[in-house]
Amino acid sequence: MNNRLLLAKSFARARHEGQRYGEFPYYVHLDDVERLAQPFGIDAMIVAQLHDVLEDTTTSVDELVHDFGESIALSVSYVTDPLQGDRKTKKKQLHQRLIQLDETEGSARLALIVKACDRLANVKACRLFHRGKYAMYQSEHADFRKATYRYGLCEMIWWELDMLIEVGDKIGRY
Template sequence: MNDRLLLARTFARARHEGQRYGEFPYHVHLDDVERLAQPFGMNAMIIAQLHDVLEDTTTSVDEIVHDFGELIALSVSYVTDPIASDRATRKKQLNSRLQSLDENDDAAKLALIVKACDRLANVKTCRLFSPDKFVMYQSEHAEFRKAAYRHGICEMVWWELDMLIEVGDKLARF
């Protein structure tokens, strides 16, 4: 295993210590996102481990820059939810940021990939364990896709995400 990825896993586990992802330790979600990001390279896997550390912990961007470099820190900051009083406002602001990203920029492209992997991991988990959250993701999908999808980037992630959103509730019955 790559030393930087091991450092990212260790860093994320320490920062998210005690946090839960539903009934699971938080690192289960981070590992799910990392597995989905694996085809896109080591930097995508590292960002996957760190993608929630700014919004869910007291970690600063400077700490990420120090340990992982500017590219990783910038990507993580791109996928971090803005501070707002309610989910709808946070998601609207995040979608605006994602929509403005230039996929020709390495940090932006990695952020778009990891954000799609994160959403797919969330949808897969919610479809199985939290039907109410699954419905929420279904209702947000069109705006999220409009903001984060770029033709030719992680098409298989988007295909699976679209299929789960469109027919996931029907598939769950079989």
């Protein structure tokens, strides 16, 4: 395993210590997002491990810059929800940030890929274990897609996510 990825895994596990993702330790979610990000390279996998560390822990951007470099820190900051407001307000602000990203810039590209991977991991987990959250993701999907999707960036992630959102209930019956 790449040393930088191993550092990111260790860092994220230490920072998310004691946090849960439903019934599981939080790192289960981080590992799911990392697996989805794997086809996009080591930096995407690193951002996947770190994607929630700014919003869910006391970690600072400066710490990420110090340990992982400016590009990784910037990517993580792009995908981080604002700290103030209710879910609807936070998501609106986040979407405004994401829609402005230029996917030809490296940090922005990583952020958009990891954000799609994160949403896919969340939708998969909620579809199985938390139907209320699954319905919430379905209701948010159009706005999320408008802000985050870029043609040709991670089409298979989007194909699976769209399928789960649009026909998820029917898929589960067969």
